[in-house]
Amino acid sequence: MKIAVFAGTFDPFTIGHQDIVNRAISIFDKIIIAIGVNEKKKTLFSLQERIDNIKKAFINNDKIVVETYTGLTGEFCKKKGAQFLIRGIRNSVDFQYENDLAQANNELFCIETVFFITSSTLSHISSSLVRELFKNNGNYQQYLP
Secondary structure (H helix, E strand, O other), X not given: OOEXXXXXXXXXOOHHHHHHHHXXXXXXXXXXXXXXXXXXXXXXXXXXXHHHHHHHHXXXXXXXXXXXXXXXXXXXXXXXXXXXXXXXXXXXXXHHHHHHHHHHHHHHHOOEEEEEEOOOOOOOOOXXXXXXXXXXXXXXXXXXX
16 A cells, blocks of 8 residues: 655645645555644644644545644654655755755655645745735635635
């Protein structure tokens, strides 16, 4: 069974994230959307809101589960029997950062990272953008599943 983890804070989970998962579904038998919990990181949306929103986005897909974790993503992958990490790439800056993480995760945990290039129509969407719109009463709903 090919199990992949799509890890992040997902504060919030956007239509860009959803697009990556939808494209990855045909490749993997199971995708664990793993919400990393870091008590030191201040989030705009509660952990429960993030869990509920992601579950709603994939309510009819039993290949996708939502879980939370603390600590290293690679350790979480090993614990869950995942052989792959899913990562989205919007631009060259993302690639540089993600490439370094992918190499470390492969070396330390034997986890293979699979990169998905963000769809061109969604590449401008980020959780940071949505948070800014939310905080300033902007129209953010169009960027959420």
